[in-house]
Amino acid sequence: MKLYQSLGPNPRVVLMYLAETGLSVEREFVDIMAAENRRPEFCVKSPLGHTPLLELDDGLCIVESIAICEYLDETAAGHKLLGATAEERARTRMLVRIIDQLVVVPMTAGFRGAEGLPMFESRLLCLPGAAADLKRLAAYGLAEVDKIVGAGQWVAGDRFSLADIILYSFVEFGAMVGQPLDPALTNLAAWRDRVAARPSAAASANPQLGIGEPA
Known part of the structure; x- marks a missing residue:
C-alpha cells in the first residue's frame, strides 16, 4: 500500500490514525500548494484531485480520510479506533x-x-x-x-x-x-x-x- 499525503487537516486525520495504531504504510508527499494533486497523472488515481489517497497493492485507490481510516481499521488494526463491537x-x-x-x-x-x-x-x-x-x-x-x-x-x-x-x-x-x-x-x-x-x-x-x- 502507498499513502499519498499532503498539507491539510484531512491528511492529518490519516497520519494521526497511523500514529495511534502503529500501522506502517509507505508514503509519498503531494504538494497541493504547487497543484500537484491537479496533475493528470494524480487525477487518474483521484479524479477530483483529493488528498489523502490510499493506493492498495492491487491498484484500487481509496480517497477521503474517513474512508481510508475505516478501511485500515477493518482490515489491519482490528477495529482499534472504530470500536470492538x-x-x-x-x-x-x-x-x-x-x-x-x-x-x-x-x-x-x-x-x-x-x-x-x-x-x-x-x-x-x-x-x-x-x-x-x-x-x-x-x-x-x-x-x-x-x-x-x-x-x-x-x-x-x-x-x-x-x-x-x-x-x-x-x-x-x-x-x-x-x-x-x-x-x-x-x-x-x-x-x-x-x-x-x-x-x-x-x-x-x-x-x-x-x-x-x-x-
Missing part, C-alpha cells in the same frame, strides 16, 4: 458524521471563501460572500459538539476513537485559519488539551515527516 462502531460513525456535518463542512468552506480564496478560487467553487456565515455555522457546530463531549474524557466517552482524531485535526486547523476554538467551550478546551498530550498529535503535526518510508 457493532454498537461501538455505530456510535463512532454517528459521532464522525455529526462532526463532519456540523464542523468540518462549514469550517472548510468558510476557509476556502476567505483566507484560502487565493489558492482555491481557480480550483473549486468558493463562496466568498458566504464565508462569514459559514464560519459562524462552524462555531455553532463546535458549541453543539461541546455538549456531546460534556465532562467525558473523549468524544465517545471513555474510549478514544476516530471521532477524536477528526475533531482534533479540524480544531487545530481552525486555530490556524482564523477560526479558533471559543474559550467559553470549556469541555472542548479541556478535551483538546488531553488529545494534544497524546504522542499521535505531535507525530501527525508535520505531514512531510517520513516521506517515502514507513511511519
Whole structure:
C-alpha cells in the first residue's frame, strides 16, 4: 500500500490514525500548494484531485480520510479506533458524521471563501460572500459538539476513537485559519488539551515527516 499525503487537516486525520495504531504504510508527499494533486497523472488515481489517497497493492485507490481510516481499521488494526463491537462502531460513525456535518463542512468552506480564496478560487467553487456565515455555522457546530463531549474524557466517552482524531485535526486547523476554538467551550478546551498530550498529535503535526518510508 502507498499513502499519498499532503498539507491539510484531512491528511492529518490519516497520519494521526497511523500514529495511534502503529500501522506502517509507505508514503509519498503531494504538494497541493504547487497543484500537484491537479496533475493528470494524480487525477487518474483521484479524479477530483483529493488528498489523502490510499493506493492498495492491487491498484484500487481509496480517497477521503474517513474512508481510508475505516478501511485500515477493518482490515489491519482490528477495529482499534472504530470500536470492538457493532454498537461501538455505530456510535463512532454517528459521532464522525455529526462532526463532519456540523464542523468540518462549514469550517472548510468558510476557509476556502476567505483566507484560502487565493489558492482555491481557480480550483473549486468558493463562496466568498458566504464565508462569514459559514464560519459562524462552524462555531455553532463546535458549541453543539461541546455538549456531546460534556465532562467525558473523549468524544465517545471513555474510549478514544476516530471521532477524536477528526475533531482534533479540524480544531487545530481552525486555530490556524482564523477560526479558533471559543474559550467559553470549556469541555472542548479541556478535551483538546488531553488529545494534544497524546504522542499521535505531535507525530501527525508535520505531514512531510517520513516521506517515502514507513511511519
